[in-house]
Amino acid sequence: MKKILFVFLFCFGFCFMSCAAYAGEKDVAQVEFTGGVDFEKERISTFNDSKQISGSAESGTVIKITVYTVNLRGNLRERESYEIEVGKSGLFSQSIDLRLGENLVEFSACLEGKEDFIDEVVINRKERGIKYKLENEIYLPGSGN
Amino acid sequence: MRYTFREAEIEKEISVMRVSRQKRDFKTLAIGVLLAAALYQTGTLWLENYSGHNFFYYIASLNSAAQKENEVSAVLDAEYITVGYGSKVFNVLYGKSAQELKKSADKVIKEAAEKKDMEELEEINLPEIIDKKAVIYSMPCESLVSEYLNALDAKTKENISFGFSSVVVAPSSGIKNEDEVYFINSDESKALIFRGNCESGKNLYDLIDKKATDSYDSLQYISTAQNGFNIFGKNVFVPQWSQSRLDYAVIEERNAFDDAGDNDLLAKIEPFFGSYHGQTWDRDDSGAFTVSDNDIVVKYSPDGMLEYYSYKVDSSESVQSVYSAYKACTEFLALDESITSDYYLSQVQFKSNTMVFCFDYCVDSIPVMLYDPSDENAEERHAIEVAVKNNSVKNYRRYAVDFVKSGETAFAEKDFLSAVNEAAADASENGALTDIENIMMCYGKNSEGNYSLKWFTYISGTVYAADTKNS
Numbered sequence: 001m002k003k004i005l006f007v008f009l010f011c012f013g014f015c016f017m018s019c020a021a022y023a024g025e026k027d028v029a030q031v032e033f034t035g036g037v038d039f040e041k042e043r044i045s046t047f048n049d050s051k052q053i054s055g056s057a058e059s060g061t062v063i064k065i066t067v068y069t070v071n072l073r074g075n076l077r078e079r080e081s082y083e084i085e086v087g088k089s090g091l092f093s094q095s096i097d098l099r100l101g102e103n104l105v106e107f108s109a110c111l112e113g114k115e116d117f118i119d120e121v122v123i124n125r126k127e128r129g130i131k132y133k134l135e136n137e138i139y140l141p142g143s144g145n
Numbered sequence: 146m147r148y149t150f151r152e153a154e155i156e157k158e159i160s161v162m163r164v165s166r167q168k169r170d171f172k173t174l175a176i177g178v179l180l181a182a183a184l185y186q187t188g189t190l191w192l193e194n195y196s197g198h199n200f201f202y203y204i205a206s207l208n209s210a211a212q213k214e215n216e217v218s219a220v221l222d223a224e225y226i227t228v229g230y231g232s233k234v235f236n237v238l239y240g241k242s243a244q245e246l247k248k249s250a251d252k253v254i255k256e257a258a259e260k261k262d263m264e265e266l267e268e269i270n271l272p273e274i275i276d277k278k279a280v281i282y283s284m285p286c287e288s289l290v291s292e293y294l295n296a297l298d299a300k301t302k303e304n305i306s307f308g309f310s311s312v313v314v315a316p317s318s319g320i321k322n323e324d325e326v327y328f329i330n331s332d333e334s335k336a337l338i339f340r341g342n343c344e345s346g347k348n349l350y351d352l353i354d355k356k357a358t359d360s361y362d363s364l365q366y367i368s369t370a371q372n373g374f375n376i377f378g379k380n381v382f383v384p385q386w387s388q389s390r391l392d393y394a395v396i397e398e399r400n401a402f403d404d405a406g407d408n409d410l411l412a413k414i415e416p417f418f419g420s421y422h423g424q425t426w427d428r429d430d431s432g433a434f435t436v437s438d439n440d441i442v443v444k445y446s447p448d449g450m451l452e453y454y455s456y457k458v459d460s461s462e463s464v465q466s467v468y469s470a471y472k473a474c475t476e477f478l479a480l481d482e483s484i485t486s487d488y489y490l491s492q493v494q495f496k497s498n499t500m501v502f503c504f505d506y507c508v509d510s511i512p513v514m515l516y517d518p519s520d521e522n523a524e525e526r527h528a529i530e531v532a533v534k535n536n537s538v539k540n541y542r543r544y545a546v547d548f549v550k551s552g553e554t555a556f557a558e559k560d561f562l563s564a565v566n567e568a569a570a571d572a573s574e575n576g577a578l579t580d581i582e583n584i585m586m587c588y589g590k591n592s593e594g595n596y597s598l599k600w601f602t603y604i605s606g607t608v609y610a611a612d613t614k615n616s
Contacts, residue, residue, distance in 0.1 A: 034372060034373025034374070035371055035372030035373045036233070036372065046232075047232070048232045050234070050365075052367055052372065052385075054372035054373065054374070084562075087562065087563065087565075087567075087569070087570075088566045088569040088570045088573065089376055089562060089565045089566050089569050090376075092562065093367070093372060093560075093562055095365070095367075095385050095386065095387040096387060
């Protein structure tokens with residue numbers, strides 16, 4: 001009886017182990033962003049008409065970057081698409097063009113035998129004139145500016 | 146009445162004597178002037194620096210020597226100047242296109258050094274420093290801050306013996322922040338900073354804004370340090386374009402003296418001889434044209450080399466610094482009226498007591514490489530070399546060609562990382578890949594003698610060349 005109980009508990013425990021393994025992290029293509037767009041944020045703002053996306057990944061990783069504009073209704077329209085294969089240096093760098101308003105940047109990295117790495121960020125490009133005003137005018141509380 | 150007549154005779158005699166004495170005085174004066182002129186001319190012709198041979202000149206020169214110290218140096222030019230727009234986007238400027246910014250930035254440096262507080266930073270964070278609007282000088286060699294400030298005629302409180310190889314001038318908009326001037330020693334990762342509000346800072350700030358608007362369509366650069374590319378040993382500004390290709394102007398090399406007759410050549414070479422016109426000239430069987438006098442030989446060879454040699458004996462030894470030698474160099478270069486192509490100071494070589502200033506041509510702020518550095522058998526060659534010894538130019542060599550735009554355009558499609566990957570693959574065949582020292586996009590010559598944009602990647606002392614077109 002003890003043996004049967006032991007086998008039952010062992011099998012029962014094994015079931016839990018397999019469940020834990022199933023819920024674990026998948027083997028995803030590794031990407032590290034080292035400069036330019038910060039994908040840890042959901043939204044960022046800029047006055048520039050272009051942004052850099054730089055980082056490192058395993059050699060052979062294919063990186064796809066797609067830039068969409070978002071209209072007032074929230075509809076997406078593809079504007080630019082870039083594809084780079086990471087070489088021997090293990091580095092990637094791409095300058096992307098931005099339009100005024102909201103730009104959704106979709107980033108994916110594919111490496112054979114690994115799950116795709118996918119991330120996205122919304123970049124809000126603002127008028128350069130606003131920056132000039134901010135830099136050259138002093139705003140005082142109650143001044144009416 | 147007789148007495149009166151006698152008086153008249155005496156007066157007449159006196160008057161005659163006066164006239165003859167005046168004539169004698171005039172003759173003495175004329176002989177004196179002629180003697181002095183003869184001595185001066187003999188001295189100038191035979192003894193060159195005649196004034197240095199007299200005793201009184203020597204005493205007078207002792208007093209003026211200290212004053213002349215500042216006058217004999219010129220502000221050393223940067224190899225290239227990078228202008229940062231405060232958005233992690235830069236433009237790299239070579240030659241004349243960098244002069245306007247440098248002039249404005251030098252004013253800020255002078256003002257900051259004279260009036261503002263100085264602080265030494267033991268550790269610098271370059272990506273943070275160049276994150277603002279800034280003008281960055283990349284100097285061709287390391288020199289002392291005091292030498293640079295002396296050349297700018299800045300009145301500083303103390304002698305600053307800090308070696309630097311780059312300068313960052315970050316002006317403020319005039320409302321917020323302070324103007325900052327960093328003299329950076331890249332090898333030791335140290336900096337000397339002058340910080341405070343300068344009147345000239347706003348002008349530089351506005352000029353950077355203007356450049357940002359003007360350079361909207363020009364080639365943009367990114368910083369490897371700001372993008373975390375640690376594979377590069379130092380910060381390098383690399384060109385990058387967002388479109389699939391970059392269109393550029395095709396250039397052609399034209400011989401500067403191809404159509405020049407003997408008289409044209411003589412007229413262009415004559416300024417090297419100063420005001421003395423006693424030179425003789427000759428054209429030998431190979432077509433080489435030589436003009437010489439007792440001290441100077443200028444030769445133009447059919448292969449396009451213009452060479453100058455000075456055999457003048459220096460009357461005295463003078464202390465030579467990079468800045469004093471550069472003054473002699475720039476004054477000499479102004480004599481060569483045949484230079485029409487833009488050029489920049491690419492290197493300073495130190496050979497015993499001689500300094501060699503090397504210059505290379507550039508077109509639209511893109512350097513022109515006259516030789517293939519990836520070819521191990523190719524001899525390092527610069528467009529212009531000026532050897533200065535004892536603050537006097539002893540030798541000058543120039544590849545006398547003009548670079549003109551043909552009117553056609555070509556395109557580059559391979560980006561810098563593809564060039565790095567190719568070079569890294571080649572380098573790892575020869576051994577383990579270490580730091581990438583530099584990467585440049587320049588006009589390079591192919592085997593047919595045509596120029597196109599090429600990548601030159603410097604890894605562990607070896608240069609790897611790659612075409613900008615995908616093969």
